[in-house]
Amino acid sequence: xxxxxxxxxxxxxxxxxxxxxxxxxxxxxxxxxxxxxxxxxxxxxxxxxxxxxxxxxxxxxxxxxxxxxxxxxxxxxxxxxxxxxxxxxxxxxxxxxxxxxxxxxxxxxxxxxxxxxxxxxxxxxxxxxxxxxxxxxxxxxxxxxxxxxxxxxxxxxxxxxxxxxxxxxxxxxxxxxxxxxxxxxxxxxxxxxxxxxxxxxxxxxxxxxxxxxxxxxxxxxxxxxxxxxxxxxxxxxxxxxxxxxxxxxxxxxxxxxxxxxxxxxxxxxxxxxxxxxxxxxxxxxxxxxxxxxxxxxxxxxx
Amino acid sequence: xxxxxxxxxxxxxxxxxxxxxxxxxxxxxxxxxxxxxxxxxxxxxxxxxxxxxxxxxxxxxxxxxxxxxxxxxxxxxxxxxxxxxxxxxxxxxxxxxxxxxxxxxxxxxxxxxxxxxxxxxxxxxxxxxxxxxxxxxxxxxxxxxxxxxxxxxxxxxxxxxxxxxxxxxxxxxxxxxxxxxxxxxxxxxxxxxxxxxxxxxxxxxxxxxxxxx
Amino acid sequence: xxxxxxxxxxxxxxxxxxxxxxxxxxxxxxxxxxxxxxxxxxxxxxxxxxxxxxxxxxxxxxxxxxxxxxxxxxxxxxxxxxxxxxxxxxxxxxxxxxxxxxxxxxxxxxxxxxxxxxxxxxxxxxxxxxxxxxxxxxxxxxxxxxxxxxxxxxxxxxxxxxxxxxxxxxxxxxxxxxxxxxxxxxxxxxxxxxxxxxxxxxxxxxxxxxxxxxxxxxxxxxxxxxxxxxxxxxxxxxxxxxxxxxxxxxxxxxxxxxxxxxxxxxxxxxxxxxxxxxxxxxxxxxxxxxxxxxxxxxxxxxxxxxxxxxxxxxxxxxxxxxxxxxxxxxxxxxxxxxxxxxxxxxxxxxxxxxxxxxxxxxxxxxxxxxxxxxxxxxxxxxxxxxxxxxxxxxxxxxxxxxxxxxxxxxxxxxxxxxxxxxxxxxxxxxxxxxxxxxxxxxxxxxxxxxxxxxxxxxxxxxxxxxxxxxxxxxxxxxxx
Numbered sequence: 003x004x005x006x007x008x009x010x011x012x013x014x015x016x017x018x019x020x021x022x023x024x025x026x027x028x029x030x031x032x033x034x035x036x037x038x039x040x041x042x043x044x045x046x047x048x049x050x051x052x053x054x055x056x057x058x059x060x061x062x063x064x065x066x067x068x069x070x071x072x073x074x075x076x077x078x079x080x081x082x083x084x085x086x087x088x089x090x091x092x093x094x095x096x097x098x099x100x101x102x103x104x105x106x107x108x109x110x111x112x113x114x115x116x117x118x119x120x121x122x123x124x125x126x127x128x129x130x131x132x133x134x135x136x137x138x139x140x141x142x143x144x145x146x147x148x149x150x151x152x153x154x155x156x157x158x159x160x161x162x163x164x165x166x167x168x169x170x171x172x173x174x175x176x177x178x179x180x181x182x183x184x185x186x187x188x189x190x191x192x193x194x195x196x197x198x199x200x201x202x203x204x205x206x207x208x209x210x211x212x213x214x215x216x217x218x219x220x221x222x223x224x225x226x227x228x229x230x231x232x233x234x235x236x237x238x239x240x241x242x243x244x245x246x247x248x249x250x251x252x253x254x255x256x257x258x259x260x261x262x263x264x265x266x267x268x269x270x271x272x273x274x275x276x277x278x279x280x281x282x283x284x285x286x287x288x289x290x291x292x293x294x295x296x297x298x299x300x301x302x303x304x
Numbered sequence: 305x306x307x308x309x310x311x312x313x314x315x316x317x318x319x320x321x322x323x324x325x326x327x328x329x330x331x332x333x334x335x336x337x338x339x340x341x342x343x344x345x346x347x348x349x350x351x352x353x354x355x356x357x358x359x360x361x362x363x364x365x366x367x368x369x370x371x372x373x374x375x376x377x378x379x380x381x382x383x384x385x386x387x388x389x390x391x392x393x394x395x396x397x398x399x400x401x402x403x404x405x406x407x408x409x410x411x412x413x414x415x416x417x418x419x420x421x422x423x424x425x426x427x428x429x430x431x432x433x434x435x436x437x438x439x440x441x442x443x444x445x446x447x448x449x450x451x452x453x454x455x456x457x458x459x460x461x462x463x464x465x466x467x468x469x470x471x472x473x474x475x476x477x478x479x480x481x482x483x484x485x486x487x488x489x490x491x492x493x494x495x496x497x498x499x500x501x502x503x504x505x506x507x508x509x510x511x512x513x514x515x516x517x
Numbered sequence: 518x519x520x521x522x523x524x525x526x527x528x529x530x531x532x533x534x535x536x537x538x539x540x541x542x543x544x545x546x547x548x549x550x551x552x553x554x555x556x557x558x559x560x561x562x563x564x565x566x567x568x569x570x571x572x573x574x575x576x577x578x579x580x581x582x583x584x585x586x587x588x589x590x591x592x593x594x595x596x597x598x599x600x601x602x603x604x605x606x607x608x609x610x611x612x613x614x615x616x617x618x619x620x621x622x623x624x625x626x627x628x629x630x631x632x633x634x635x636x637x638x639x640x641x642x643x644x645x646x647x648x649x650x651x652x653x654x655x656x657x658x659x660x661x662x663x664x665x666x667x668x669x670x671x672x673x674x675x676x677x678x679x680x681x682x683x684x685x686x687x688x689x690x691x692x693x694x695x696x697x698x699x700x701x702x703x704x705x706x707x708x709x710x711x712x713x714x715x716x717x718x719x720x721x722x723x724x725x726x727x728x729x730x731x732x733x734x735x736x737x738x739x740x741x742x743x744x745x746x747x748x749x750x751x752x753x754x755x756x757x758x759x760x761x762x763x764x765x766x767x768x769x770x771x772x773x774x775x776x777x778x779x780x781x782x783x784x785x786x787x788x789x790x791x792x793x794x795x796x797x798x799x800x801x802x803x804x805x806x807x808x809x810x811x812x813x814x815x816x817x818x819x820x821x822x823x824x825x826x827x828x829x830x831x832x833x834x835x836x837x838x839x840x841x842x843x844x845x846x847x848x849x850x851x852x853x854x855x856x857x858x859x860x861x862x863x864x865x866x867x868x869x870x871x872x873x874x875x876x877x878x879x880x881x882x883x884x885x886x887x888x889x890x891x892x893x894x895x896x897x898x899x900x901x902x903x904x905x906x907x908x909x910x911x912x913x914x915x916x917x918x919x920x921x922x923x924x925x926x927x928x929x930x931x932x933x934x935x936x937x938x939x940x941x942x943x944x945x946x947x948x949x950x951x952x953x954x955x956x957x958x959x960x961x962x963x964x965x966x967x968x969x970x971x972x973x974x975x976x977x978x979x980x981x982x983x984x985x986x987x988x989x990x991x992x993x994x995x996x997x
Binding site (some may be wrong): 322331417418419420433436439440443451452456459460463466468469470472473489492493496499500503509512514515 | 574634645653655656657658659660662663664666667669670671672674675678679682683685686688689690694695697710713716738742743744841
């Protein structure tokens with residue numbers, strides 16, 4: 003009985019809180035830009051509106067066009083279940099769950115890219131190509147980050163892995179994971195979520211032809227991914243293991259908030275990178291994580 | 305003390321990678337100057353009791369590597385009206401990965417060489433090797449004359465780091481000679497850079513391909 | 518004191534040249550310093566001073582064995598240079614004369630250096646000071662050559678410094694006090710830390726080998742020799758390389774004292790033969806007769822290195838070869854410079870029938886070609902013969918076979934370029950290029966003199982020189 007309550011609460015937390023993050027980011031951007039900006043709850047309204055609409059489908063598209071976004075969403079939600087939430091621990095935890103988490107993230111991306119290709123439009127195909135070619139580099143950084151945590155804690159279970167020690171490694175890891183977060187969630191400087199110039203879009207291009215409830219699912223999934231990475235980053239860097247239940251929960255929430263606000267600031271202060279500079283940035287993230295791994299391995303000697 | 309030195313060396317190694325990744329010549333020169341200043345601080349944190357010789361070396365290094373040389377290079381660059389490395393021979397990502405790989409390899413083999421007891425546990429040797437490698441990558445991989453000059457100076461920085469192993473035993477004369485030689489070489493290089501600019505109207509060393517078999 | 522004066526005098530001359538107002542009279546400083554320098558060297562040679570073992574600089578046996586030839590070469594070059602700069606009075610020569618004199622001073626320091634650090638500083642100062650001289654013509658090609666020279670040479674500078682540090686650390690690690698004089702290092706001998714000595718040896722060989730022009734660090738050489746004025750080529754090929762070679766010999770002695778003779782000799786033999794092979798192959802390909810000289814110089818540096826690998830007898834032969842090569846190469850560079858100016862081009866595609874245009878220079882050039890490809894009775898024949906004999910005596914049959922094969926290829930490469938230039942009718946471009954080329958005494962006598970000296974060295978190798986070389990060998994191999 004307790005488990006069911008726990009799972010339901012957890013699901014509610016992920017599902018309901020996630021759309022808040024894009025709202026906060028937009029608020030920060032508006033504040034820096036001196037505008038009033040959309041309300042924080044804007045994404046909730048959008049999702050509700052989209053849910054009521056009907057689906058427009060290309061004649062070329064198979065039913066997979068509708069199914070795949072849902073699969074991607076479920077994969078993300080499953081990954082979220084594996085992610086420990088501070089004192090509450092993970093919904094599901096076993097040895098090696100970090101590998102499953104990486105695969106679920108990959109599955110989500112695969113489904114989105116596939117769905118984009120379903121439309122049969124060269125334009126969506128281009129977006130998918132860009133998305134996956136950056137993802138290759140971002141994933142390398144992600145794997146290196148997970149490895150460094152794993153080496154540091156001698157564990158392959160997310161719950162134990164995410165209790166890091168303070169040191170140079172944590173700084174490197176924070177920088178690396180933050181860049182990965184920006185890349186994975188298609189934020190500036192890798193991609194501009196607000197762009198209307200089709201040639202420069204990456205993520206937005208892929209979902210251009212989606213409409214109605216499937217699009218709502220995609221948008222919600224994207225916000226959940228953002229929350230997911232913010233939680234991961236906070237727990238991978240801040241040592242919260244020794245704190246009490248209430249204070250560590252507060253630290254977690256505050257950490258996620260800080261990450262979100264920083265994304266907003268980055269987005270306000272930086273321009274989108276030229277395409278040919280993106281690999282360099284991702285290589286930097288990869289190297290940061292690799293050096294974090296090195297520090298973890300050498301025990302802080304180097 | 306050793307801990308502080310290692311911290312400085314780590315920063316210097318980080319700057320190596322930054323220098324491999326940056327495309328603006330201005331930034332490259334600035335990174336190199338910063339590395340020079342950090343190198344200059346190293347003699348000060350190495351020993352407990354501050355010798356006047358060490359202080360002098362530190363001062364000369366900070367002044368030379370951190371101020372005079374960047375000034376000369378910046379002047380040469382300003383005359384040339386170019387501030388970007390557009391098409392390097394070795395791309396930024398490959399050179400960055402190469403440099404990082406070299407750094408990691410150097411750190412991994414830190415225990416392979418016999419060291420004096422007072423140097424064990426410091427990353428002087430790997431930092432020197434990594435910096436020398438970075439210099440070579442810039443020297444070979446960049447097309448602009450200024451970038452190559454910076455590569456050469458980073459190479460020299462690496463050798464300076466290695467020279468810190470001998471700081472106690474080496475008479476100041478040799479250190480001074482080193483610094484003087486470097487300054488003179490940069491002086492000559494900046495003159496040649498200036499001439500290249502005047503004759504070819506560009507600092508791209510791809511123009512320098514007339515002489516061959 | 519006199520040995521210090523040998524260094525200071527050209528430096529003072531260099532400063533005077535930098536301040537001298539007249540472009541017309543400034544070149545006279547070259548022969549003046551040349552005469553003073555060679556007189557001083559002569560007095561040192563016949564009345565060697567006592568060398569204090571711990572001194573950082575000194576006219577020791579090794580310096581006595583090679584410094585005179587550098588001084589002699591410079592003396593003769595300086596007269597040629599005086600005439601040359603008078604002819605080329607449209608170019609400002611302040612930087613040229615200043616650099617040349619600085620190079621002479623620093624070479625004197627490098628040859629006499631008994632301390633690893635001083636050796637490095639002197640060698641590098643030579644390298645840097647030579648840079649502006651290559652750039653004398655001020656055109657695009659000479660800038661390209663200067664840039665390549667500085668980049669490759671600078672890397673050599675850096676690596677030899679790193680090697681110097683490594684050798685210093687070898688001494689420290691072996692319990693030494695970090696005294697970097699060669700005497701102290703050799704005394705420490707087997708006490709030096711082995712792995713550091715080996716690293717230092719490789720780095721110093723590559724670093725000073727760059728200056729020497731050993732393959733594969735030779736790439737700057739054809740460009741620099743091809744574009745620089747003749748006397749710069751002569752001084753680089755005969756003087757600067759000698760400094761680098763002495764440096765390698767001195768370091769080799771330390772490595773030998775540390776008990777790593779066998780591996781050091783293997784390195785020298787391998788890199789020497791490789792240089793000879795690379796040079797021989799390029800000699801078969803190049804179409805520019807000034808670059809031919811550069812490849813020939815690379816080949817001869819290979820020969821020197823092979824000689825250095827063959828124990829005491831080989832080193833003595835190599836010192837002999839330093840003399841014969843420096844003198845012969847000097848004659849070749851100057852006569853080639855004359856032909857270059859008479860023809861207006863350095864490519865064998867455009868130059869024909871030079872025997873009509875510049876008969877004396879061509880005669881010297883052809884005779885020099887035979888000398889430099891080791892035809893009897895010139896000096897190089899005898900010195901190379903000694904190296905071959907040392908090779909056979911040391912049981913290096915295969916190496917000697919490769920050595921001789923490379924010499925044959927080099928001969929073919931040389932004749933391939935030289936005879937088409939000399940024979941035939943002058944091409945149209947050359948004829949139309951206007952004024953007749955006048956071969957004045959000032960540009961003919963110096964190369965002729967050098968050629969005669971090379972012949973004399975071959976026919977009547979003076980015993981006093983032989984003794985000087987043996988003394989140097991005794992210094993380098995203390996036990997034998």
